[in-house]
Amino acid sequence: MPNILFADRIENWPRYEAPLHAALTEAGIEAKLSLPGEIDPDQVDYIVYSPRGPVQDFAPFTRARAVLSLWAGVERIVGNQSLTQPLCRMVDEGLSRGMVEWVVGHALRYHLGIDFFRDHQDGVWRQDGHVPPLARERGVTVLGLGELGGACASALASLGFRVTGWSRSQKSLPGVTCLAGETGLSDALAEAEILVTLLPNTPETTNLLNAERLAQLPRGAVILNPGRGNSIDDDALLAALDSGRVAAATLDVFKTEPLPPEHPYWAHPRVIVTPHVAAETRPASAARVIAENIRRSEAGEPLLFRVDRAKGY
Structure with a gap:
């Protein structure tokens, strides 16, 4: 059972909790969802990430198989020297x-x-x-x-x-x-x-x-x-x-x-x-993208929307 860390701002958790559980169930994945402080970093398998969230140092997450961003843009993370895990940007139908x-x-x-x-x-x-x-x-x-x-x-x-x-x-x-x-x-x-x-x-x-x-x-x-x-x-x-x-x-x-x-x-x-509202991540559709990438990783399949670190996107 993979451990998934929700590393966005805590006030966004109520918007994402039910969609993430539903999307994981639909993908056939039995997983445990945790918030920062509820699980040791070295026990985390996947990080659902936002640049505004509490996780900026990825070095302690020695077991993590992927960092799955909720944002389409990755400029705030792609240069992070502590990030050695695969990084996937958000591309979803709602966005x-x-x-x-x-x-x-x-x-x-x-x-x-x-x-x-x-x-x-x-x-x-x-x-x-x-x-x-x-x-x-x-x-x-x-x-x-x-x-x-x-x-x-x-x-x-x-x-x-x-x-x-x-x-x-x-x-x-x-x-x-x-x-x-x-x-x-x-x-x-x-x-x-x-x-x-x-x-x-x-x-x-x-x-x-x-x-x-x-x-x-x-x-x-x-x-x-x-x-x-x-x-x-x-x-x-x-x-x-x-x-x-x-x-x-x-x-x-x-x-x-x-x-x-x-x-x-x-x-x-x-x-x-307009105040950065053209394409807001929507929890229901974003959760399905996150769940699909976790399913792919667990099955040994290539991740979707993996960032090319050399190109920066």
Whole structure:
């Protein structure tokens, strides 16, 4: 019977306790679930992990066969020198659907010009020049074609948008023009009337969207960032917004979270801040992913969504 340590914040345990028990039972696994302090570290077989939880030193967990993260992003743990166990990131249907709905909703809001009409409720009938193009006439670029980026690119393509996707390594998605490499990035940005960033947090992606690359966007482009806060040079984006190079931005992630009250994004008329809510881990679907990976480990099968430590994701 494997011992599983729930190493998230204690206040989240009531949300996860029943789903984890149900998912383990459904997977045919008889296991013991414990909280920190209820079991000796050297007796733990699997760690259900959150960066906000109490476990940051993995050295005492000499028996642990895997660290199973509840988060999609692993930048807060991947460089931890005490972590020698296999690390798996969270990829689950609920998280993907939440991200797709956030991206599609905000893309359609900008595409249809909803904010313009909301801001001009003044009795003037403005039809000429304010009828939106069809989706097939609008270029949307998605930077990052992992599980979440690929799902968003496919959803936007299914609505008829002219979708370009970019990733470090070449990908292939039906209905999406997939590019890679530095030349591919320039071409992808040039197509981005709406730009969606879903890149991992790595040294290569830090400030990827700097002044030089923002200048490659079509004038009046819109930026949606539900990926990682490190990918945008904040000063460069603010300057692009002030100049009109970028028409608007909806940002869900930031270099510092919570976003400080004095940050210019809060007061900027062309920025909408959402508080890191685009893709929240949902206990029911996440528990099934955790249970499946434990089942796989117990059966000697490869783990799902294992992190490549060299790549950082």
